[in-house]
Amino acid sequence: MPKLDVAILTDARFISPESDNPYNCQIFLEEAWVAHYLRQQGLTVARVAWDQPDFDWSNVRAAVFRSTWDYFDRFAEFEPWLDRVATQTLLVNRYDLIRWNMDKHYLRDLAEQGVDIVPTRFVEKGNTLDLAEMLRTFMWTEAVIKPAISGGARLTFRVNIENVAEHQAILNDCLKSEAMMIQPFVPAVLEQGELSLMVFDGRFTHAIRKTPKAGDFRVQDDHGGVVHPFFPSPDEIAFAERAVAACPVVPNYARVDIVHHQGKLRIMELELLEPELFFRFCPPAAERLALSIKHVISR
Structure with missing residues (x-):
C-alpha cells in the first residue's frame, strides 16, 4: 500500500464516532480539524488505533499522538509498543519528550x-508514606493523591484529616504496584x-x-x-x-x-503526550499543528 504521511493516533474505542455519544463525536471533530488542515498541506492522513494488530508503522512517515486515552490503563503494553514504533517512524511529539512527559516526575x-509548580511529593513504588503525618508536617488542610503515570483522574483522591485513614489504605495498596504523588489541594x-x-x-x-x-x-x-x-x-x-x-x-x-x-x-x-487541545474553541490552531507536523516530515 502507498506510504501514509500521517497517522493520527487514537484509542480503538474512538475509531468510529457514535451518533448518540456526544463525547465520542467531540473527539472525532477535534481530530477531523487536524486531518483537514494536514490534507490542505497535501498530506495523506488516517486515524489509527495505536494498538491496531499487524499495522506496519514503517509505512508511516509520522505518527501524531492525539487520543490514546487508554495508555495509562495498559501501560505494560503501551511502553514496549512506544519503544518499538519509535524505531520505525517519526513521533509527534518526539519520542524523548513523550518518554519524559508520560511520568509526572x-x-x-x-x-x-x-x-x-504545585508543591509535589513523590512516593516511589514499594515505599510507604504516613499521610496524616505529612498533612501535619506541611500544614496542608487537604491534599490530592494520584499516580505518577496516569490520566483522566485515574486513582485520584481528595484527602483530609477526617478521611485520611481510608485513603491511607488506598495509598498503601497503590504503592505496591506504582509510584504515587501527593499535592496540596488547591482551592x-x-x-x-x-x-x-x-x-x-x-x-x-x-x-x-x-x-x-x-x-x-x-x-x-x-x-x-x-x-x-x-x-x-x-x-x-x-x-x-x-x-x-x-x-x-x-x-x-x-x-x-x-x-x-x-x-x-x-x-x-x-x-x-495526548492532551485534548480544544480545537473546537479555535479551529485555526489545528492549522498551526498541521504546519508543525509538515515541518517535522519535511526535515
Whole structure:
C-alpha cells in the first residue's frame, strides 16, 4: 500500500464516532480539524488505533499522538509498543519528550528550571508514606493523591484529616504496584477552575477554563466538569510559554494546565503526550499543528 504521511493516533474505542455519544463525536471533530488542515498541506492522513494488530508503522512517515486515552490503563503494553514504533517512524511529539512527559516526575525537572509548580511529593513504588503525618508536617488542610503515570483522574483522591485513614489504605495498596504523588489541594480549582493554555512550537494560540461539577474537584468532562472559553492575561501567556521553553526541547504541541495558588501562577501539569487541545474553541490552531507536523516530515 502507498506510504501514509500521517497517522493520527487514537484509542480503538474512538475509531468510529457514535451518533448518540456526544463525547465520542467531540473527539472525532477535534481530530477531523487536524486531518483537514494536514490534507490542505497535501498530506495523506488516517486515524489509527495505536494498538491496531499487524499495522506496519514503517509505512508511516509520522505518527501524531492525539487520543490514546487508554495508555495509562495498559501501560505494560503501551511502553514496549512506544519503544518499538519509535524505531520505525517519526513521533509527534518526539519520542524523548513523550518518554519524559508520560511520568509526572517531570515536574521536578520543571521546578529545577525555575518554573513554579504545585508543591509535589513523590512516593516511589514499594515505599510507604504516613499521610496524616505529612498533612501535619506541611500544614496542608487537604491534599490530592494520584499516580505518577496516569490520566483522566485515574486513582485520584481528595484527602483530609477526617478521611485520611481510608485513603491511607488506598495509598498503601497503590504503592505496591506504582509510584504515587501527593499535592496540596488547591482551592482555586473550585473557585476559579483550572486554566489550560495551548502552545504550539513555543507560541500560545488559545485557552480554556475547566471547572468541576458541584460537589466534585475533578475538572475532566468525563467526570462532569465543564469547559469554558478563556482569554488569559499577558502574564498567564508568558508563564505558559516559559514553562514550555523549559522542556528538554520545544514540543510541537503542549497544553499547559495552570492554577493560581498562594499568590503565584503554578503548573498543575504540562501535557505533551495526548492532551485534548480544544480545537473546537479555535479551529485555526489545528492549522498551526498541521504546519508543525509538515515541518517535522519535511526535515
